[in-house]
Amino acid sequence: MSDAQTANALLSVRDLNGWYGESHVLHGVDFDVQEGEVVTLLGRNGAGKTSTLLAIMGILGKRTGAVTYNGAETIAMAPRQIARLGIAICPEERGIFAALNVDENLMLPPRIADGGLDLERIFELFPNLRERRRSQGSKLSGGEQQMLAIARILRTGAHLLLLDEPTEGLAPVIVQQIGRTIAALKKEGFTIVLVEQNFRFAASVADRHYVVDQGRVVDMIPNRELDANMDKLHAYLGV
């Protein structure tokens, strides 16, 4: 990738190494995300996609290398400081708090900057949540939990969203709704890094795809060249 691209990148990850407890799971991840892009991390189970997101957020056990956001080096920062720069995560297990109701879950992440979506807009994107505002987090369906997990990071003013497998285990109709939501968020100006197993879904929403294997980024495929690279991608993903 060109230096000009790197210089403009909103998020730039260089030689990122990460450890989960004793085990070394990231072995020098490099990639960039431009302002306003939707980028996916594709790869097999255990390739290091989720670990990469956790490491960017600062909540993997230990990390070294360089992660710059908006020009600021975050490698030595605590997760709460990284969050305050404008990065927000929607974790794979969704992280809905069972002891909190939908409203409380939604309002939990503190506002860190202006420019977040207001509640009206959030309920436009996720109409199901409006009817369930008083329901306990533990009483939601998988799809509702996923919507809530995305919804609550939209009102804080965070600008870079890290979404970890938002379609995992969900019914096709909900997967479509989440696809439409990601397209709408891109229009609103959010920058998104998406971890996906389902690359048909990934192809429908992303600008570029990074292929992760054994704790490294091994390839980058622009979405418009995806068809031409299908054989290569199949080989990477082992499908």
Place this chain on the structure above:
Amino acid sequence: MFELLGIPPQALLGQLLLGLINGSFYAVLSLGLAVIFGLLNIINFAHGALYMMGAFVAWMLLNYAGIGYWPALILAPLIVGVFGIVLERLLLSRLYHLDHLYGLLLTFGLALIIQGLFRNYYGISGLPYRIPDALAGGYNLGFMFLPKYRAWVVVASLVVCFGTWFMIEKTRLGAYLRAATENPVLVGAFGVNVPLLIMLTYGFGVALAGFAGVLAAPIYSVNPNMGADLIIVVFAVVVIGGMGSIMGSILTGYFLGLIEGLTRVFYPEGSAVVIFVIMALVLLVKPEGLFGRAT
């Protein structure tokens, strides 16, 4: 007057009142333990010693500084809370990644040190603390005599317990606390200062113990061992109620105080052990406690 199973109603009501007073202390103390355990994962064995400190701080404020009961009711919990925050920053914060057992051992040791220090300087005979003038005397209800101070203890503990419940269950700060109890890492990743939240929670839980200590000072004599005697029962209360639940620890506290009072009427020999018998039964039938969530 009617009699119930040969027990005069004055005796019955008197013991129930006494049970309710004890229950008030059980409730305030077990509430603090539950809040602390929920967020810090620490079984705070120093709770009894900090309760004793609350009573001593009130006594010291009066005898060394001439500060009376009402200001002490605010000041002593603040002082004990700040002391707790110092303990948390210097010692407890190093244990969060370890098993519960380490926190228990550390706080148990701290309790012994604090109690030992007070025993060394003030002896074990107990120091008197006068009931404030406004609460001296009592009401004659016709069927029994109700000392004003005892009524005040019950009211004050109810206000504090339900105020705490409201703060935790119904406010935004409480939502942070409940969320951080479930998943502190994620709450931190949203930009919340979780270490600060933990520090303030421990300070608050410990201040509750200090508050109970001030309430206790005029009833029980101010004595270095007052907390050690009480804390064992309070832990039984917590086990019966279940560690996880705020409302559970409050209700269980009052309920067991009343049970103890009733036992004192009908089978006085059993009053000292009835709570432990109930604890054994609850552990057999519902090991997570009456209000606890199975984990």
